[in-house]
Amino acid sequence: MKKFEAKTLEEVYELASNEFNCSIIDLEIEIIQQPSKGFLGFGKKGAIVTAQLKRRPKKEFKKNYKDTKYKKSNINIQDVSEKIANTTKEIKKEKVQNHTKVPHVEGKEQIFNNFYTENNQKDEIAKIVIKKDKEEIISEVKKDVNLLFQNTCYEIDEIEVDFYDEETLYIEFNGKDSALLIGKEGYRYKALSYILFNWINEKYGLMLRLEVAEFLKNQEEAIYNYLIPVIETIKENGTYKTKPLDGILVHIALKRLREEFPNKYVAVKTNVKGDKYVLVNEYRSN
Template structure:
């Protein structure tokens, strides 16, 4: 585990990823202190986080995979709509204070338990995505930490259809991979980077709920995903 201090959360996430030589999506991050500009330059606070690489090994009991993600009780429709409206209002206020030209921010409850979809569009939407999606990942983690802590909700962040396009591309690529797994009982992906490996991991775990699906690292430090049967130990 490492401890990082920086002027902004985005910078802290980036430093953590560089220090551990991985992408932000591969980190377990805990925000210790949110940054603050203080008053008239006084009492300024830096962003402080701790970060550790996510375990590359999945628990054998896959059925429990969402316990941590959805550890909160299912919220009512009224609670979800109220939270979505509040989040939308705060995000709009945030963007007004930024240098980005954003025309539309919409937050709506998703079918998935305790999750909201955040849709952002506008002239500068591409700037929020950044090269290879690195700024997208940092922004996603920043608002996830805020929303999960304050509202106990998960998020899906869609900026100018970036997430949709990435999901569609990965879904097409994974089609023959899935076919090989169905035929031979095991398989693996090519090396993937950035947000792609996270999308692919979620896609494959949803498809093969009874199999071991995990991220591995090759000798060149590239990340890929393996799919095979669980190996259960005798008690």
């Protein structure tokens, strides 16, 4: 067990990770002192933690999380995001060292454009051969994602992990405070999706479907109801442009309209104000 000190938790996590030359999720970390800015420079404190390498069990992880509640602490969601971001950096380094080929991940907008399915062209992600079996992946992701959130300020149940389909991993957050992870207009949901997607896509070559307190289910129901008259109009006129849709709604609409009109051109467009909408037109015409 080694002790590390720095101005912020992010810096102290990085120190520990560099010292042991491993990913942050491979360490057992105990926070001794939270950083504090003090008042007018008085009482300023840095972050202090102790860390050591985890002991790797020979058998598959079988810890029972049933009826587990994660208690509140002084750590906030920003700290968790920083831990996951650092983990992503370490995974990228390991991929380079092992000469493992990983598909190029575009910017945030491109990632969200790929969340809710794609055209008929084969995606690079689909070409990846996943060497681990499904049960091993589920067990590993479930263990790590629960570990990352066990010391947050939110009371959440055990985080569920399963396969949604052959190329998509399903992660579900529930519990007393889980709805707080959504944020106003879903901004926290989108940030959490982006962080978890980067980690899972880099390490396992999988897509992600994230559910938080039935947020995704409710959004899908709302957009499906909106699209009922839209679909009828498209059948009559052959073309349509939806109203501006925010965040995840545009991707749900894109998936639904592509399913309904496989022989038409269905794509996300952006107007001069930066608003996104879905355009349905004759195939391959603008």
